[in-house]
Amino acid sequence: MQEETLSPPKPPEQRDQVVIRFAGDSGDGMQLAGTRFTETSAAFGNDLATFPSFPAEIRAPQGTLAGVSSFQVHIADWDILTHGDEADVLVAMNPAALKTNLRDVKPGGLILANEDAFDERNLEKAGYETNPLHDDSLSGYHVLTAPMEKLTKIAVKDTGVTGRSVLRSKNFFALGLISWMFNRPTEPILEWVNNKFGAENPVARANVEALRAGFNFGNTTEEFHHTFEVAPAKLPPGEYANITGNQALAWGLVAAAKAAGLPLFLGSYPITPATSILEEIARLKHFGVKTFQAEDEIAGVGVALGAAFAGHLAVTTTSGPGVSLKSETLSLALTTELPLVLVDVQRAGPSTGLPTKVEQSDLMMALYGRHGEAPLPVIAAASPSDAFEVAMEAARLALKYMTPVILLSDGYLANGAEPWQIPDFDNLPEFDIKYATEPNGPDGEYLPYARDEVTGARPWAIPGTPGLEHRVGGLEKDALTGLVSYDPDNHELMTEARAAKIAGIANDIPEAEVSGPEEAKTLVVSWGSTFGAVRAAVNNATDAGYPAAHLHVRYLNPFPRNLGDLLAAYEKVLVPELNSGQLAALLRAAYLVPTVTLNKVQGEPFMANEITKKIIDLVGDPS
Amino acid sequence: MTTDTRYTRADFQSGGEVKWCPGCGDYTILASVQNFLAELDVDREKHVFVSGIGCASRFPYYMNTYGMHSIHGRAAAIATGVALADPSLTVWVITGDGDGLSIGGNHLIHALRRNVNLKILLFNNQIYGLTKGQYSPTSELGKRTKTSPAGSIDHPFNPVSLALGTEATFVARTIDMDRPHTTAMLRAAYEHQGTAFVEIYQNCNVFNDKAFQLLTGRQEREANRIYLEAGEPIVFGADNEMGVTVGLDGAKIVEVADVGMDAIAIHDPTMPNPGVAFLLSRLSHGPTGPTPIGVFRQVQRVTYGELMTEQIEAAKERNASASISDLVSQHGTWRVE
Numbered sequence: 001m002q003e004e005t006l007s008p009p010k011p012p013e014q015r016d017q018v019v020i021r022f023a024g025d026s027g028d029g030m031q032l033a034g035t036r037f038t039e040t041s042a043a044f045g046n047d048l049a050t051f052p053s054f055p056a057e058i059r060a061p062q063g064t065l066a067g068v069s070s071f072q073v074h075i076a077d078w079d080i081l082t083h084g085d086e087a088d089v090l091v092a093m094n095p096a097a098l099k100t101n102l103r104d105v106k107p108g109g110l111i112l113a114n115e116d117a118f119d120e121r122n123l124e125k126a127g128y129e130t131n132p133l134h135d136d137s138l139s140g141y142h143v144l145t146a147p148m149e150k151l152t153k154i155a156v157k158d159t160g161v162t163g164r165s166v167l168r169s170k171n172f173f174a175l176g177l178i179s180w181m182f183n184r185p186t187e188p189i190l191e192w193v194n195n196k197f198g199a200e201n202p203v204a205r206a207n208v209e210a211l212r213a214g215f216n217f218g219n220t221t222e223e224f225h226h227t228f229e230v231a232p233a234k235l236p237p238g239e240y241a242n243i244t245g246n247q248a249l250a251w252g253l254v255a256a257a258k259a260a261g262l263p264l265f266l267g268s269y270p271i272t273p274a275t276s277i278l279e280e281i282a283r284l285k286h287f288g289v290k291t292f293q294a295e296d297e298i299a300g301v302g303v304a305l306g307a308a309f310a311g312h313l314a315v316t317t318t319s320g321p322g323v324s325l326k327s328e329t330l331s332l333a334l335t336t337e338l339p340l341v342l343v344d345v346q347r348a349g350p351s352t353g354l355p356t357k358v359e360q361s362d363l364m365m366a367l368y369g370r371h372g373e374a375p376l377p378v379i380a381a382a383s384p385s386d387a388f389e390v391a392m393e394a395a396r397l398a399l400k401y402m403t404p405v406i407l408l409s410d411g412y413l414a415n416g417a418e419p420w421q422i423p424d425f426d427n428l429p430e431f432d433i434k435y436a437t438e439p440n441g442p443d444g445e446y447l448p449y450a451r452d453e454v455t456g457a458r459p460w461a462i463p464g465t466p467g468l469e470h471r472v473g474g475l476e477k478d479a480l481t482g483l484v485s486y487d488p489d490n491h492e493l494m495t496e497a498r499a500a501k502i503a504g505i506a507n508d509i510p511e512a513e514v515s516g517p518e519e520a521k522t523l524v525v526s527w528g529s530t531f532g533a534v535r536a537a538v539n540n541a542t543d544a545g546y547p548a549a550h551l552h553v554r555y556l557n558p559f560p561r562n563l564g565d566l567l568a569a570y571e572k573v574l575v576p577e578l579n580s581g582q583l584a585a586l587l588r589a590a591y592l593v594p595t596v597t598l599n600k601v602q603g604e605p606f607m608a609n610e611i612t613k614k615i616i617d618l619v620g621d622p623s
Numbered sequence: 624m625t626t627d628t629r630y631t632r633a634d635f636q637s638g639g640e641v642k643w644c645p646g647c648g649d650y651t652i653l654a655s656v657q658n659f660l661a662e663l664d665v666d667r668e669k670h671v672f673v674s675g676i677g678c679a680s681r682f683p684y685y686m687n688t689y690g691m692h693s694i695h696g697r698a699a700a701i702a703t704g705v706a707l708a709d710p711s712l713t714v715w716v717i718t719g720d721g722d723g724l725s726i727g728g729n730h731l732i733h734a735l736r737r738n739v740n741l742k743i744l745l746f747n748n749q750i751y752g753l754t755k756g757q758y759s760p761t762s763e764l765g766k767r768t769k770t771s772p773a774g775s776i777d778h779p780f781n782p783v784s785l786a787l788g789t790e791a792t793f794v795a796r797t798i799d800m801d802r803p804h805t806t807a808m809l810r811a812a813y814e815h816q817g818t819a820f821v822e823i824y825q826n827c828n829v830f831n832d833k834a835f836q837l838l839t840g841r842q843e844r845e846a847n848r849i850y851l852e853a854g855e856p857i858v859f860g861a862d863n864e865m866g867v868t869v870g871l872d873g874a875k876i877v878e879v880a881d882v883g884m885d886a887i888a889i890h891d892p893t894m895p896n897p898g899v900a901f902l903l904s905r906l907s908h909g910p911t912g913p914t915p916i917g918v919f920r921q922v923q924r925v926t927y928g929e930l931m932t933e934q935i936e937a938a939k940e941r942n943a944s945a946s947i948s949d950l951v952s953q954h955g956t957w958r959v960e
Contacts, residue, residue: 043957232959241956255947265708285938286945290707290931295733299700302693302730306673306704309691310712314704332694422956425947463671463689463705463712471637471683473692474676483639484684 012183012229017076019084020178022171023101024093024114026060026069029171033091034071035417036175040188042242042419045232046075049532050417051083051605056272056355063117063125068100075182077231081532081539083416085607089181091174093117093148095126110142112177114170116149144223148173148214155213160202168203169210176214183229186215236421243420245384245413246273249317249343250280252391254287257313259392260399260431264289265307268317269300272355273411274345277317297325301342305329308338309472311435311462313395317343320362321351323369323406330404331370334498336472337449337458339398339405341391346410348603357603358412360528361579366406367557367586373495375502377401378556380408382531385420387413390554392428399433400508401501402457408556410578412529412605436461436468441480446470448482449494455508456501503558512560516549517542522619523570525595527553527583530606534576537611544612546619548574553583564591572596572618576611630661637687648799648825649678652746653685655805656715660688662806663813665713672715673702675722678753679746679825682717696727699734699743706740710928713813716743720761721751724780728760735791737927738817742809745782745822746799750831762831763909783904783919786820787897793819794900794920799826800839804850804916811918817926824910837910847910851903851917856887859913867906867915874902876913892921 020037022030031052038050051072060067074084086106092098094117105111118131132138133145152170161169172193179186190208197204218224243251257264266289268278282291290307294300301316308314318326323344333340346362348354366378377397381387387409394407436459441447446468449458461468470482478485479493514523516538526534531552538550551566553559567573567587575584576598584595598614600606635657643649660670670688674680676695683690689712693701698716706714716734723731723745734741750768751757757770758777765774786794793815797808805823812819824835833840837847849859849867857867858879866879866887879887892900900919907914942949 039955043955045957045959235959237959239956239958241951241954243954247954251947251950254950258947263708265704267704284950285935286942287947288935288939290935292704292707294700295729298697299703299730299733302697302700303704303707305693306691306701306706307708308704309701310671310705310708312708328694329697336691422948422951425951462709464668464709466666466668469668469688471686471690471692473684473690474694475692 012227015228015230016078017074017080018089018182018228018230019072019074019087020089020091020182021070021072021087021101021104022091022174023068023070023097024171025062025096026055026057026067027062028069028093029168030069030071030093033171033175034073036189036192037178037184038073038417039192039242040179040184041073041075042240043188044184046230047078047080047233047235047419048073048075048242048417049080049083050074051412052415054356063094063096063122065096065100065126068097070097070101075230077233079233079235081536082608083605085609089178091178093170093174095122095128095132098132099126099128105141107140108142110144111138112174113143113145114148114174115145116147146177146217151213151217152210155209156206159205159209161206165203166206169206172207172210173214173217176211177218177224179211180215180218181224181227183227186211235419239422240419241422242417243385244415244417245381245387245409246276246345246415247280248385248387248420249381249391249409250277250284252388253281253315253341253395254284254289255388255425255428256392256395257287257289259428260313260395260433262311262313262433264315265304265312266291266315266317267294267300267303267307268292269294269297269322271297271319271322273347273414274317274319274322274343276414277343277345297322298329301326301329301340304340305333305338308333308340309336309463311460313399314339315341315343317345319345319347319355320349320365323362323365327370330376331372331374332474333404334370334374334376335474337402337498338472339402339460341394341398341405341407343407343409345414346408348601354603356411358410358529358605359578359601359603360410360530361582361601362408363527363556363579363582363586366408373499375499375557376403377405377502377505377558378408379405379554380528380556381413382528382552382554384413384416384418388420396431397505399431400457401455401505402460403502408528410529435465437465439467447480448472449477450480451497451501456497456504506558506561509555509560511562512551512553512566514549514551514566517547520547520549521571522548522574522615523551523567523572524548524574524576524611524615525551525553525567525583525587526576527556530576530578533606533608534611536608537615540608540612541615541619544616546616548615548619556583556586559590567591567593574598574614574618576606576614578606628661628664630664630667632657632661634667635660635687637685639684641685642681643678644829646828647678648748648827649682649746651799651802652744652805652823652825653682655802656809657686659806659809669711670713670715671702671705672717673698673705674717675727676753677719677722677751678827679717679719680722696722696725697730698722699727699730699741702741703734703737703739707928707931710740710932714741716741718743718745720745720747720749720759720782724760724782724785732785732789735786735789735818735820738792738924739927740817742812742819743821745820746825747782747822748825748827748831749834750827752827752830756830779908781904781908782822784901787901787904787920790897791820791920792817792922792924793918795820795918796822796824796916798824798835798838798916801916808918811921815921817924835910837912838914838916847913849906849913849915851890851892851915851919853890853892853918855890856884857890857903857915858887865913867903869899869902874906876906892918895922
């Protein structure tokens with residue numbers, strides 16, 4: 001490309017971090033523009049975190065507030081924790097995008113608007129009485145406009161793309177302009193376009209031309225004289241990939257199967273925002289994995305349980321409503337004591353709720369949402385890349401303790417991306433999994449419920465093993481023989497044995513760790529995807545002279561064995577959650593600590609600032 | 624019963640006390656299955672019985688094989704997982720009219736259409752027995768039970784029609800009391816590659832006694848059992864004086880003398896189109912009159928498990944040396960020094 005030999009008129013301004021948000025109609029290709037910019041920045045070496053946000057409808061009514069889709073990316077030359085509270089740059093492809101995203105733009109931030117879309121009709125749809133680009137309502141921001149549609153039309157006129165398809169390339173115009181502004185090479189984007197569509201495809205040519213036009217527009221238009229540069233981050237040495245939470249989960253499950261030396265079986269049913277785990281694993285058949293798209297959520301976990309009985313590493317993936325449907329089968333897995341991993345990619349509920357938006361409101365359901373006395377291990381991923389390790393850990397616990405395990409992720413982690421330091425796959429820990437092959441009873445019989453003295457787990461004899469024929473089922477079992485037993489004392493004994501097995505896992509997981517200054521008297525406790533925002537808030541408050549410490553709980557059941565002691569060592573315990581206070585209630589119940597809550601249920605992740613303010617209030621309050 | 628095999632019936636008895644009501648048809652079916660497996664001479668550990676909830680679903684506990692007594696309605700789904708995980712197993716699903724057709728109807732039809740390698744035995748007693756006598760999805764209209772004191776207003780399923788509607792590759796019906804016929808159906812189901820569906824009319828002598836009297840009573844059975852035999856004209860009665868014709872207006876019971884032997888339908892369960900089998904299944908709904916038993920449909924179609932294995936093997940061949948590292952590097956990586 002010619003234009004890359006041209007240099008911007010002024011040396012770029014160095015920034016240590018920038019938050020850019022692409023916003024437009026859900027058909028405007030904002031997710032694609034954001035993802036391409038992210039990949040380019042990742043390859044360039046920035047640390048980054050992303051936050052895609054889109055409506056539940058595939059195409060909400062065009063131009064409306066409900067139809068706005070956005071993609072925020074935070075790039076930095078240091079190790080960042082969040083996708084950024086506020087955007088430095090907002091790309092607004094239409095008035096609705098401007099209106100819904102303006103509140104998240106930093107005062108004085110840059111707004112880059114597609115002026116062609118600010119016509120009467122779109123302004124009316126967005127509820128503007130006057131054009132915000134021309135009245136003084138945006139005087140607190142730096143506004144730049146470009147006729148993106150007009151210029152895109154001109155740019156693509158010889159590519160063979162016609163009709164309504166012409167304007168589809170305007171996201172590439174915006175991407176070209178932003179690439180110029182942030183001194184990003186366009187080659188990776190061009191390469192991607194040509195690979196995706198084929199270089200000769202008119203769509204590819206149109207996108208290339210629009211990208212070029214956008215880049216050149218920035219380069220030659222006087223108004224756009226300012227560019228920025230964000231240097232590569234100083235991450236620990238190693239090989240990195242940009243990864244979303246769902247991808248990390250999928251790969252973690254495949255890695256877990258390898259570590260266990262077992263085939264992977266995923267039974268699932270499509271549900272937002274968990275579907276892409278099934279999609280990802282479905283294309284990994286060359287690892288010998290079996291995926292089964294079931295007729296419903298119940299069958300999804302049912303086939304998985306059947307596969308577990310037959311000796312596979314069995315997994316089912318879903319979101320909250322699906323967990324409700326699977327709960328009966330979870331209880332069966334629990335009482336038959338078969339290994340199973342249930343992944344709940346949480347979304348805002350109850351019921352269909354806000355299916356594309358984030359919430360942490362399934363914690364209580366994960367712990368208690370089953371009939372009968374039915375405790376099982378629950379663990380949660382803290383970041384997109386952490387989902388890889390958590391997936392392996394969930395599988396390890398399920399197999400070692402012969403129990404279903406619930407892994408909690410959420411919509412923010414599912415779609416958000418960050419750099420992931422790729423582990424050494426050849427040296428991942430191996431799980432020591434052995435099927436039972438010999439009778440274990442005193443008279444040469446097989447006792448399916450004779451427990452391991454250390455773990456409390458029962459042996460796993462799979463169908464096809466001669467001499468170990470046995471039946472499992474939902475009826476209560478005799479503690480040794482596994483035969484149906486209605487004996488009152490036996491039922492109590494089995495209930496206690498199942499609970500003790502799960503409680504004992506506390507001895508097999510790391511102790512919780514506190515990070516922060518010694519003098520801190522306030523502890524902030526997080527779980528799941530709020531890790532980054534909470535850690536950033538604790539750092540910010542401490543830097544501002546309000547020392548606080550941070551404890552992140554990965555294991556929600558059982559809790560780490562030292563958790564109670566750690567909590568007791570602080571005067572105040574703050575628990576920020578994207579729910580109405582579920583972990584806070586659990587901690588109060590378990591350890592009798594007077595937790596302070598900070599709750600948000602807007603379908604949006606925390607901004608670090610929201611938590612920082614609360615910490616400052618708490619630390620600054622002498623009471 | 625020949626006994627020159629490794630096994631006798633006792634080898635398939637789990638030793639636990641069988642707890643159905645005295646006189647229940649389930650005892651007869653259990654004996655038929657145990658005898659058949661002994662006769663079959665397949666390694667005992669290769670059989671897996673998966674059931675749901677209901678009287679029939681206690682069945683796996685009484686079989687000295689691998690087994691799972693699972694959740695109401697879910698046996699077909701769980702068994703699908705077992706069968707796909709290990710294709711070398713013979714996976715039997717034991718279900719009932721409530722378990723398989725009411726709460727588990729969805730899993731049943733999907734298992735049938737997918738053609739997973741399952742042998743589904745649906746014990747149809749036209750009543751909820753375990754909960755002590757409520758109408759089921761196969762109870763006849765007007766049936767008075769504890770939950771239908773004024774008579775049932777639920778139009779019942781005909782399980783064979785339902786299975787044929789899903790394009791199941793093997794659909795049969797038998798009667799608990801007819802042990803040789805039950806055994807023949809078990810064998811045909813066992814030998815079929817894919818989902819085999821066998822409806823077994825089963826008498827619940829406590830809550831729905833004599834529901835199948837027309838087919839089991841000494842006086843009535845000869846005039847009402849229509850044995851379907853592949854390649855044979857569909858005739859029945861003491862002297863085969865009755866027969867079945869099939870036309871565009873349905874299958875009809877006729878006197879052979881009235882229409883002549885040439886007009887009588889020749890049974891062909893291998894017809895790709897399930898239409899004629901469906902017409903035969905409509906002859907009796909209940910049973911309210913002469914009722915066909917035997918194999919309605921038996922066609923060959925590749926099984927779900929075979930296709931699954933095929934795709935996995937093909938993918939492995941294309942990516943013979945693929946490791947997880949390769950997977951990640953395809954995704955695009957960069958190095959930080």
